[in-house]
Amino acid sequence: MRLIVRQDYDEVSSYSAYYVKERINQFEPTKERPFVLGLPTGSSPIGVYHKLVEFYAAGEVSFEHVVTFNMDEYVGLPRNHPQSYRTFMWNHLFKHVDIKLENVHILDGNAENLDEECRKFEAEIAKLGGIELFLGGIGPDGHIAFNEPGSSLTSRTRVKTLAYETIMANARFFGGDVSRVPKLALTVGVATVMDAREVVIVITGAHKSLALAKCIEEGVNHMWTVSSIQMHPKGLIVCDEDATLELHVKTVKYFKSIEHTAKRRRRLMLQSLLNNDDDDGSNGSTLSSSDETEDIVSKRKRA
Ligand SMILES: N[C@@H]1[C@@H](O)[C@H](O)[C@@H](COP(=O)(O)O)O[C@@H]1O
Numbered sequence: 666m667r668l669i670v671r672q673d674y675d676e677v678s679s680y681s682a683y684y685v686k687e688r689i690n691q692f693e694p695t696k697e698r699p700f701v702l703g704l705p706t707g708s709s710p711i712g713v714y715h716k717l718v719e720f721y722a723a724g725e726v727s728f729e730h731v732v733t734f735n736m737d738e739y740v741g742l743p744r745n746h747p748q749s750y751r752t753f754m755w756n757h758l759f760k761h762v763d764i765k766l767e768n769v770h771i772l773d774g775n776a777e778n779l780d781e782e783c784r785k786f787e788a789e790i791a792k793l794g795g796i797e798l799f800l801g802g803i804g805p806d807g808h809i810a811f812n813e814p815g816s817s818l819t820s821r822t823r824v825k826t827l828a829y830e831t832i833m834a835n836a837r838f839f840g841g842d843v844s845r846v847p848k849l850a851l852t853v854g855v856a857t858v859m860d861a862r863e864v865v866i867v868i869t870g871a872h873k874s875l876a877l878a879k880c881i882e883e884g885v886n887h888m889w890t891v892s893s894i895q896m897h898p899k900g901l902i903v904c905d906e907d908a909t910l911e912l913h914v915k916t917v918k919y920f921k922s923i924e925h926t927a928k929r930r931r932r933l934m935l936q937s938l939l940n941n942d943d944d945d946g947s948n949g950s951t952l953s954s955s956d957e958t959e960d961i962v963s964k965r966k967r968a
Pocket residue numbers: 705706707708709710736737801802803804805808809810811831
């Protein structure tokens with residue numbers, strides 16, 4: 666697992682959006698072989714979505730052959746309710762890019778048979794060969810999607826009763842009125858997220874610092890469901906300085922040093938590329954940040 670620390674929400678958003686854009690472009694998706702992307706809602710990914718829209722407008726990425734699966738949806742909210750996750754996704758991302766409507770998958774919280782809806786969702790993911798990259802956020806109690814504390818770490822898409830803490834946290838979107846927040850949701854399971862070939866979690870703010878510490882400094886634990894990322898072969902957490910408040914200094918230094926070393930290696934690689942026009946750059950396959958050096962290497966690889 667890698668931890669990338671950036672100064673604030675904006676830098677976290679830029680880094681994460683750049684990362685997603687690079688992954689889509691490196692994949693070179695086609696109609697027959699689309700890029701399958703898992704997506705979250707909440708305030709954490711808004712900056713990422715806005716940045717992705719900018720990249721799209723600048724012609725740096727296309728969603729034409731991207732298929733998306735959203736993490737969760739409230740049960741019982743009308744589809745077009747301002748707080749439904751469908752409305753959220755439409756407003757923050759989908760209506761601004763070239764994604765095809767038939768490639769968007771959002772659980773239907775008004776389906777007649779909710780269990781069947783969840784089964785169909787999992788089957789659809791499997792049919793497409795699984796999720797390439799799952800982008801996520803977390804709640805202050807360390808939940809991922811709506812996998813509240815105590816959720817099975819092997820869970821799949823299903824109906825969940827929301828924890829009181831989550832209902833309180835989300836009341837801000839319902840005029841601060843706890844009674845207006847739906848009490849049930851459909852959500853992908855922890856295993857649905859962890860089955861993705863890559864998982865990227867965005868964590869910002871001091872109010873999430875305890876969850877981050879539990880997630881990476883303690884054991885895998887169903888009371889902090891995002892801690893399951895420890896078992897993932899390709900897990901990445903992108904956080905801001907505030908979210909590191911509860912981490913040991915040693916932990917933060919360690920992860921920062923890994924990033925610096927990787928950057929140095931990439932700089933050397935760039936130097937050797939620039940010195941050797943015949944080099945096709947095929948030895949540099951793990952580009953992952955908004956670092957300028959990587960940008961140059963990446964463009965060169967695609968040229
Ligand atoms: N189901 C969503 C989660 O997927 C999201 O990660 C969390 C955090 O939201 P925010 O980013 O607004 O803190 O909110 C809800 O509980």
